[in-house]
Amino acid sequence: MPFSVKLITPFQTVAEHDDAEFVFANGVEGDIGILPGHAPLFATLRTGEVQVHVGGNTERFAVSGGFMEAGPASVTIMVETAEHGADIDIDRAHSARKRAEERLANKTDDADIARAEAALTRAINRIHIVQGEA
Numbered sequence: 702m703p704f705s706v707k708l709i710t711p712f713q714t715v716a717e718h719d720d721a722e723f724v725f726a727n728g729v730e731g732d733i734g735i736l737p738g739h740a741p742l743f744a745t746l747r748t749g750e751v752q753v754h755v756g757g758n759t760e761r762f763a764v765s766g767g768f769m770e771a772g773p774a775s776v777t778i779m780v781e782t783a784e785h786g787a788d789i790d791i792d793r794a795h796s797a798r799k800r801a802e803e804r805l806a807n808k809t810d811d812a813d814i815a816r817a818e819a820a821l822t823r824a825i826n827r828i829h830i831v832q833g834e835a
């Protein structure tokens with residue numbers, strides 16, 4: 702029995718299917734794979750990849766920080782940002798990576814370092830998704 706899956710950000714529904722076969726995500730505490738009939742689960746996600754396997758195809762998304770709620774017949778993934786691999790602007794991601802690396806090389810205060818590290822992680826994640834390496 703396939704299940705429904707919804708990938709949402711505060712601004713839009715990025716993906717919605719009624720017939721998913723498998724969902725994969727990077728949980729803070731480890732990778733998560735959801736098959737039909739999964740036990741109820743609530744997990745925090747790290748910046749990484751979400752895969753939705755549907756109709757024999759795999760849709761890949763870059764996501765940053767959020768949550769996954771799963772039950773036997775549905776999965777909801779709520780994240781700050783999500784882009785389908787095909788929608789990622791690779792030049793923008795490379796620029797963001799360069800900017801973050803420069804900030805880290807010229808360290809100022811702790812808050813800036815944490816922000817730059819998070820931006821670097823998002824940029825590298827987007828680059829990896831485009832390159833099919835995440």
Ligand code: ATP
Binds near residue numbers: 793794
């Ligand atoms: P940038 O510095 O390039 O804005 P960022 O990591 O700070 O990168 P986010 O705050 O994570 O950007 O995202 C802001 C919005 O821009 C979100 O809607 C996100 O989906 C989108 N976005 C960010 N980077 C890219 C990209 N390389 N390609 C497509 N969409 C992107």
